[in-house]
Amino acid sequence: MIQQYINSGILEAYVxxxxxxxxxxxxxxMKANHPEVNIALQExxxxxxxxxxxxxxxxxxxxxxxxxxxxxxxILRQTSNPDQFTGREDNNYKNFTKPxxxxxxxxxxxxxxxxxxxxxxxxVFAAVFVLGKIFLAFAIYFYLENRQAQQxxxxxKTELQQLKR
Amino acid sequence: MLLGYIKEVVxxxxxxxxxxxxxxxxxxxxxxxxxxxxxxxxxxxxxxxARKKLSSFITTVEHCTDQAEIATKKAxxxxxxxxxxxxxxxxxxxxxxxxxxxxxxxxxxxxxxEDTIRLLLRESFTIIRNNRNDTAxxx
Numbered sequence: 001m002i003q004q005y006i007n008s009g010i011l012e013a014y015v016x017x018x019x020x021x022x023x024x025x026x027x028x029x030m031k032a033n034h035p036e037v038n039i040a041l042q043e044x045x046x047x048x049x050x051x052x053x054x055x056x057x058x059x060x061x062x063x064x065x066x067x068x069x070x071x072x073x074x075i076l077r078q079t080s081n082p083d084q085f086t087g088r089e090d091n092n093y094k095n096f097t098k099p100x101x102x103x104x105x106x107x108x109x110x111x112x113x114x115x116x117x118x119x120x121x122x123x124v125f126a127a128v129f130v131l132g133k134i135f136l137a138f139a140i141y142f143y144l145e146n147r148q149a150q151q152x153x154x155x156x157k158t159e160l161q162q163l164k165r
Numbered sequence: 166m167l168l169g170y171i172k173e174v175v176x177x178x179x180x181x182x183x184x185x186x187x188x189x190x191x192x193x194x195x196x197x198x199x200x201x202x203x204x205x206x207x208x209x210x211x212x213x214x215a216r217k218k219l220s221s222f223i224t225t226v227e228h229c230t231d232q233a234e235i236a237t238k239k240a241x242x243x244x245x246x247x248x249x250x251x252x253x254x255x256x257x258x259x260x261x262x263x264x265x266x267x268x269x270x271x272x273x274x275x276x277x278x279e280d281t282i283r284l285l286l287r288e289s290f291t292i293i294r295n296n297r298n299d300t301a302x303x304x
Contacts, residue, residue, distance in 0.1 A: 009283025012290050013268050017213045018261040020269060045206045047293045051262075052208065054244045055169035063168075063182050067189040 005030060006040045015044045167211055174219050174263050184222075188215055216265045246293045254292070257285040 013019040014027050030037045083104050167188075172181035188211070192200070200210045247255060256275075260266045268286075272279040 007287070009280070009287040012286045013261070013283055015209065016261045016286070017216055017265065018267045018271070018286075020267060043294070044290060045209055047290055047297070048209055048212070049166070049206075050293060050297055051244065051246055052166035052170055052212070054246060055173055056166045057169040057172055057178075057181075059168045059182065059185060063186060066186050070190040 002030075002034050002036050006037060011037070011040055011044055015041065015048055166208060167215060170212055171215055171219065175222060184215070184219065188218055191218075220265050246296060249292050249296060250289050254285050254289045257282055258289040261286060 010019060010023050010027055014024060019027065027037070027041075031041060084107060168181055168185050171184045171188075172178060175181050175184060192214075196214065199205065200207050200214075247258065250258060257271065260271050260274075261268070266274075268279050268282050272282045275282070
């Protein structure tokens with residue numbers, strides 16, 4: 001039964017990442033309960049490594065340097081887990097040399113120069129902008145009309161005065 | 166080894182190096198813990214992550230199912246184990262290993278039962294096993 005399962009090809013599908021979710025669940029159960037399955041899997045993993053060794057390429061040093069920089073950064077980030085600073089003592093020096101305490105951080109409420117507004121305001125501002133432009137156009141139009149009318153009135157007045165004479 | 170695998174997929178050294186760098190740089194703490202956990206084959210786990218990352222690239226390259234490609238120059242060259250496989254075994258192995266296809270998807274593409282695909286995959290591994298002089302489990 002177990003040998004039949006091992007021979008079914010599911011293990012090969014698993015190590016190549018081509019097994020279905022159900023097959024993976026089943027295999028993990030079988031692996032946990034049957035050492036033979038676990039041994040067979042380890043052998044397959046060796047086979048996979050063997051294939052990879054055949055095609056192995058040594059990465060150039062520059063590649064490793066670029067990878068190492070990021071890994072170092074990750075490791076540093078992982079170990080630093082500061083607690084929140086809770087209080088101060090009157091004697092200032094004690095604040096720097098508290099025994100058995102790791103790194104601490106002080107929560108600072110920064111004053112932001114930005115404010116959050118509802119997305120609806122975007123349309124309101126757009127409408128105000130468009131209306132502003134329309135009013136400006138109307139204002140210019142009526143100003144010019146008015147100026148023209150004033151000019152015509154002046155001309156009529158001049159003509160009338162000439163006629164009276 | 167991982168660079169070799171990626172190069173087999175992307176077929177270009179510079180691009181493979183870039184993928185390798187990105188792969189490691191994108192690893193999260195949880196991934197590192199998982200990859201380095203006891204009982205886990207680190208290389209295989211990284212290879213699975215690489216396969217996932219390369220999935221978008223894989224969809225843009227030629228398929229292993231291109232029979233003409235296989236018949237003329239074989240999908241994978243330079244690997245003594247893979248070269249020992251028959252065209253059919255190589256097609257299954259290439260699709261699964263280098264193109265990240267699932268057994269179900271491949272069976273549908275080749276219009277063959279899933280069991281046949283699994284059997285072909287198993288035969289591929291048997292070839293590898295027989296040529297490393299270790300037949301402890303595969304018989």
